[in-house]
Amino acid sequence: MTMVITIGFLIPIPQIDILEESARNLFLHVPMWFTMMVAFSMAFYYSIRYLNNEEMDWDRKAETATAIGLLFGICGLLTGSLWARFTWGTWWTFAEPRMNLSALAMMIFVAYFVLRSAFNDPVKRAKISAVYNIFGVTTIPFLLYIIPRQLPSLHPGAEGNPAFSEITAPELRYIFYPAIIGFIGLSIWLMDITNRYKRIKDLNEQRL
Amino acid sequence: MTNRIIQEPADTTVDTLTNSYSDSWQALEGIEQSSAFIQMMASNDLIFVVLGVSLIIWFILLFFIIKVDRNISEIEKSLEEKHS
Numbered sequence: 001m002t003m004v005i006t007i008g009f010l011i012p013i014p015q016i017d018i019l020e021e022s023a024r025n026l027f028l029h030v031p032m033w034f035t036m037m038v039a040f041s042m043a044f045y046y047s048i049r050y051l052n053n054e055e056m057d058w059d060r061k062a063e064t065a066t067a068i069g070l071l072f073g074i075c076g077l078l079t080g081s082l083w084a085r086f087t088w089g090t091w092w093t094f095a096e097p098r099m100n101l102s103a104l105a106m107m108i109f110v111a112y113f114v115l116r117s118a119f120n121d122p123v124k125r126a127k128i129s130a131v132y133n134i135f136g137v138t139t140i141p142f143l144l145y146i147i148p149r150q151l152p153s154l155h156p157g158a159e160g161n162p163a164f165s166e167i168t169a170p171e172l173r174y175i176f177y178p179a180i181i182g183f184i185g186l187s188i189w190l191m192d193i194t195n196r197y198k199r200i201k202d203l204n205e206q207r208l
Numbered sequence: 209m210t211n212r213i214i215q216e217p218a219d220t221t222v223d224t225l226t227n228s229y230s231d232s233w234q235a236l237e238g239i240e241q242s243s244a245f246i247q248m249m250a251s252n253d254l255i256f257v258v259l260g261v262s263l264i265i266w267f268i269l270l271f272f273i274i275k276v277d278r279n280i281s282e283i284e285k286s287l288e289e290k291h292s
Contacts, residue, residue: 028261075268079261086257190272197280204283 027176029083031183032076033102037140038184039069039191040109044137047130056202059126062133063116064194068187070109077102098148105143108136 046062080099085091094100115132119125 028258028265032265071268071272075265078264078268082260082264083257186269190269194276197276197283201279201283204286 027179029076029079030176031180032072032079033144034180035183035187036069036073036076037144039065039072039187040137040140042191043069043133047133047137050126050130051134054123054126056122056126057199059122059130060198060202061191061195062130064191064198066109066112066133067194068191070106070113072183072187073102073106073109077106098144101143101147105140108139112136 043062043065046058046065050058050062077099080102081091084093084096084099088096092099112129112132116125116129119128
């Protein structure tokens with residue numbers, strides 16, 4: 001990760017009008033969304049596992065994965081907003097479908113935590129939030145991939161996969177792919193730490 | 209500062225964005241009237257935007273780690289109370 005950040009600032013990149021040096025944001029902004037997708041798919045998987053086999057362990061893992069996904073999603077949204085200010089000229093625009101729909105997706109997952117906090121009974125909470133999470137994650141591909149591609153947009157990748165298309169210069173890819181792997185690794189590590197402390201917390205409470 | 213958004217007529221069928229928004233999307237136009245912060249960010253080929261983006265990510269992750277740290281100290285305290 002450190003290498004990625006350092007080299008990401010250092011290598012010369014092809015100059016593109018409008019973007020100029022901010023094209024380096026590709027190494028930071030785009031992996032956020034990749035990581036978010038991975039975290040939400042993990043949450044989806046854990047929620048299904050929970051409904052299949054009702055152990056609190058799966059619920060804990062699903063909650064953590066959703067939290068991490070939300071964290072990276074908010075990172076992606078804020079960095080996208082900052083980037084947009086200097087390339088599109090505005091912090092936020094309601095004409096850009098991808099921006100608004102990703103904000104909507106974040107709201108869905110904020111609602112997941114609101115829903116969780118509404119129950120006192122852990123079993124009930126785990127069940128209902130698992131069902132909600134399965135529905136929530138299913139909307140993500142629609143909100144982030146399908147609808148934005150049907151609408152005119154300034155965001156790159158409106159007509160295909162932005163990350164793997166030919167627009168991305170080969171020099172950028174040497175850093176871009178390790179950056180994705182690095183951020184996903186970081187998110188999995190954070191999830192692991194969070195899961196461990198939650199487990200210790202539960203064990204501690206049981207012994208009281 | 210001559211760069212501005214040039215919206216190519218999109219390959220897609222309808223291009224409603226150009227007509228309604230190209231006036232307000234001239235990113236660096238009128239930068240002289242904006243605040244000192246915006247002007248600083250727009251200098252040096254927008255490299256400060258990259259810095260800003262990395263700082264946002266860093267602080268959000270730091271916030272999360274600090275939160276985990278606090279929770280761990282709470283558990284630690286309650287464990288110590290039990291053992292004493």
